[in-house]
Amino acid sequence: MKDQATRLRELVNKNYKKSNNNSGEKSSANGARIITISSGKGGVGKTNFTVNLGISLSKMGKKVVVIDADLGLSNVDVVLGLIPKFSLNNVLSGEKNIEEIVVDAPGGIRIVSGGSGIMNLVDLEKYQLENLVSNLDSIASDSDYILIDTGAGLSNSVMSFIEASNELVMVITPDPTSITDAYAVVKNIHRDDRSVKVVINRVDSNKEGFEVYHKINSATKKFLNFEVESLGFIYEDLSVKKAVRNQRPFILENPNSLASKGVDMIAYNLENDTKNLNKVNGFSRFINKLLNSV
Numbered sequence: 001m002k003d004q005a006t007r008l009r010e011l012v013n014k015n016y017k018k019s020n021n022n023s024g025e026k027s028s029a030n031g032a033r034i035i036t037i038s039s040g041k042g043g044v045g046k047t048n049f050t051v052n053l054g055i056s057l058s059k060m061g062k063k064v065v066v067i068d069a070d071l072g073l074s075n076v077d078v079v080l081g082l083i084p085k086f087s088l089n090n091v092l093s094g095e096k097n098i099e100e101i102v103v104d105a106p107g108g109i110r111i112v113s114g115g116s117g118i119m120n121l122v123d124l125e126k127y128q129l130e131n132l133v134s135n136l137d138s139i140a141s142d143s144d145y146i147l148i149d150t151g152a153g154l155s156n157s158v159m160s161f162i163e164a165s166n167e168l169v170m171v172i173t174p175d176p177t178s179i180t181d182a183y184a185v186v187k188n189i190h191r192d193d194r195s196v197k198v199v200i201n202r203v204d205s206n207k208e209g210f211e212v213y214h215k216i217n218s219a220t221k222k223f224l225n226f227e228v229e230s231l232g233f234i235y236e237d238l239s240v241k242k243a244v245r246n247q248r249p250f251i252l253e254n255p256n257s258l259a260s261k262g263v264d265m266i267a268y269n270l271e272n273d274t275k276n277l278n279k280v281n282g283f284s285r286f287i288n289k290l291l292n293s294v
């Protein structure tokens with residue numbers, strides 16, 4: 001197993017050097033911000049948030065790819081009402097290249113369905129690894145944001161994604177178990193060079209949002225000596241449920257709803273969060289780190 005990971009690391013390093021040697025030009029592979037979206041507890045609104053955030057960023061002129069890395073049932077395609085025919089599994093097998101599996105989705109974003117293979121990187125054959133790395137690199141070079149929607153919690157695969165990305169957004173609801181479960185994830189992954197941002201979903205007031213943020217931040221400050229950043233709040237909003245039922249992103253169904261305004265504010269905050277830009281990495285590095293964590 002280790003040999004496999006070592007081989008991929010070599011491959012990735014080779015690709016990384018190549019993409020950085022492009023006649024002094026800034027490597028476009030370095031342009032994409034890779035952000036993992038996760039939560040402690042399931043069902044807190046990660047997938048809806050990820051898709052609608054992607055659309056909001058796209059409205060700001062950004063090129064966004066959403067990778068559905070959740071093997072559970074309530075996936076990105078369900079929220080968007082489309083069923084991709086192919087997934088990264090077809091890239092791994094060499095049948096397709098990434099451009100053939102990327103699906104254009106409503107709101108100007110593009111979707112990559114993870115498939116089951118993405119979670120078992122160490123089990124892949126060399127040719128599959130090569131396919132994956134070069135294909136993901138090519139998509140990263142043509143994007144501003146890669147948003148990875150993961151499952152909830154502390155499973156190995158989710159932790160690998162979190163470990164690999166420099167930017168993590170945790171979605172939290174005011175539900176006490178959501179807060180304690182999110183704390184458990186942050187406790188496991190916090191590191192000085194990684195920013196952990198939080199989005200408080202389903203709040204009834206700004207006051208409630210601030211209170212939830214304060215709860216998690218005071219716990220991480222006290223016990224981990226680490227502060228999480230607030231990206232903003234999303235209100236509990238009936239239009240979200242209605243949009244889910246219609247399989248349409250709520251930000252397109254109802255752009256002026258409270259929930260949509262919250263997502264727009266979060267997109268704005270993310271785009272203007274310049275503190276962490278020096279930590280932006282290309283996909284090669286991301287995969288490299290992913291392998292270091294398996």
Ligand SMILES: Nc1ncnc2c1ncn2[C@@H]1O[C@H](COP(=O)(O)OP(=O)(O)OP(=O)(O)O)[C@@H](O)[C@H]1O
Nearest residue numbers: 042043044045046047048074202235236237240244
């Ligand atoms: N701001 C909101 N207002 C009202 N309802 C919401 C809001 N956010 C999410 N929901 C409800 O929560 C449900 C679950 O959302 P979603 O599927 O995005 O969660 P998830 O965290 O991705 O779940 P899983 O852990 O299963 O992947 C939605 O179908 C919707 O009914």
Ligand SMILES: [Mg+2]
Nearest residue numbers: 046047070074
């Ligand atoms: Mg989900």
